[in-house]
Amino acid sequence: MFENCISCNKCLKDCEFLKKYGNPSDIHKIISNGDLEKRVAYECSLCGLCNAVCPKGIDIKSYFLNLRRDVFKSDSKMVLKKFKSLLSYEKNSGSDIFKFYHIPQNANKLFFLGCAFTGKPPAMVLNVYKYLESKVGAIGIAIDCCYKISHDLGNVDKFEKKMFEKINIFKNHGIVEIITVCPSCTRVLRNYTEIEVNTIYKYLSDKSSTFDQSVTLHDPCVLRGDSQTQDLVRGILSNNGITITSTKYNRDKTLCCGEGGGVRFYNRELSDSWKKKHMEYANNTIATYCYGCKSFLKNKKVDVHHILDILFNDFSKINFFTFWKNRWKLKRELKRLAK
Ligand code: SF4
Numbered sequence: 001m002f003e004n005c006i007s008c009n010k011c012l013k014d015c016e017f018l019k020k021y022g023n024p025s026d027i028h029k030i031i032s033n034g035d036l037e038k039r040v041a042y043e044c045s046l047c048g049l050c051n052a053v054c055p056k057g058i059d060i061k062s063y064f065l066n067l068r069r070d071v072f073k074s075d076s077k078m079v080l081k082k083f084k085s086l087l088s089y090e091k092n093s094g095s096d097i098f099k100f101y102h103i104p105q106n107a108n109k110l111f112f113l114g115c116a117f118t119g120k121p122p123a124m125v126l127n128v129y130k131y132l133e134s135k136v137g138a139i140g141i142a143i144d145c146c147y148k149i150s151h152d153l154g155n156v157d158k159f160e161k162k163m164f165e166k167i168n169i170f171k172n173h174g175i176v177e178i179i180t181v182c183p184s185c186t187r188v189l190r191n192y193t194e195i196e197v198n199t200i201y202k203y204l205s206d207k208s209s210t211f212d213q214s215v216t217l218h219d220p221c222v223l224r225g226d227s228q229t230q231d232l233v234r235g236i237l238s239n240n241g242i243t244i245t246s247t248k249y250n251r252d253k254t255l256c257c258g259e260g261g262g263v264r265f266y267n268r269e270l271s272d273s274w275k276k277k278h279m280e281y282a283n284n285t286i287a288t289y290c291y292g293c294k295s296f297l298k299n300k301k302v303d304v305h306h307i308l309d310i311l312f313n314d315f316s317k318i319n320f321f322t323f324w325k326n327r328w329k330l331k332r333e334l335k336r337l338a339k
């Protein structure tokens with residue numbers, strides 16, 4: 001896989017993980033010699049920055065994902081233990097308590113809410129749904145987990161089983177377009193279904209906002225390569241008179257916020273070092289379009305807002321309890337509306 005590597009170390013320059021161990025070709029050699037365990041791959045955020053800068057087009061990210069898959073096959077116990085709390089979040093999110101689908105007969109589009117967004121106040125989520133409906137007409141709604149956590153931890157069987165269940169639902173309802181909020185759902189659904197998947201920003205180009213601060217825009221690493229969404233988000237902010245400060249880490253060169261690949265459950269220090277890197281340039285308010293990045297980058301010095309919060313004017317503070325309570329209330333509200 002690394003026969004084309006020219007050891008230019010471009011991939012290493014901005015990666016906190018590779019800086020620690022060396023370029024991927026060297027890591028591969030050390031692992032092959034038995035001097036480093038494959039489980040080191042759980043320190044890689046799977047953010048894909050290396051792929052974006054490698055002049056030889058080497059798919060470094062997939063190398064580390066495949067290592068994770070190997071480790072899961074041989075030592076799933078270690079992975080399940082290390083990432084227990086992250087997996088418990090996924091389990092709850094995909095459980096019957098929180099999961100919900102309502103697809104009217106005349107709808108062939110589906111608003112796939114994912115997990116994090118459903119922890120917002122139900123009134124706000126319903127506002128977004130109604131707005132979307134006003135733009136696209138009849139549309140179903142789904143609260144479900146995309147199981148990217150299992151995917152990234154290397155648990156192929158579980159991920160495929162859950163994806164297969166979803167694909168069946170989409171097929172049975174003749175869904176032709178899925179509209180997403182969450183970058184992870186977007187990536188997973190694009191990679192594993194044949195259905196057209198668009199981020200919600202496609203339908204928010206004329207949404208107005210009274211927000212009046214300038215922002216440093218953080219592009220989520222999961223949507224690296226999605227120039228359509230990157231442009232849409234910039235257009236929406238600009239149309240609202242919001243000044244965007246650019247840093248060198250933007251669009252396809254964006255950095256991981258520190259949450260990627262669940263690294264913080266394996267090596268907290270490494271995960272924090274990504275976050276620290278962001279704080280070096282973030283000198284005003286950060287705007288992003290991933291709720292994971294939003295909660296991860298939040299700190300005492302810098303405000304972090306999600307684009308949807310800016311557009312739908314909801315800056316309510318969410319803690320662990322309100323998050324799960326909101327999710328439960330949202331499902332109850334949607335069930336009521338579906339009757
Ligand atoms: S995917 Fe991200 S964290 Fe992993 S090696 Fe590449 S740049 Fe580093």
Ligand code: SF4
Pocket residue numbers: 004005006007008009010011012023024025053054055056057058060
């Ligand atoms: S950027 Fe590509 S060619 Fe350069 S060291 Fe990294 S893997 Fe090798």
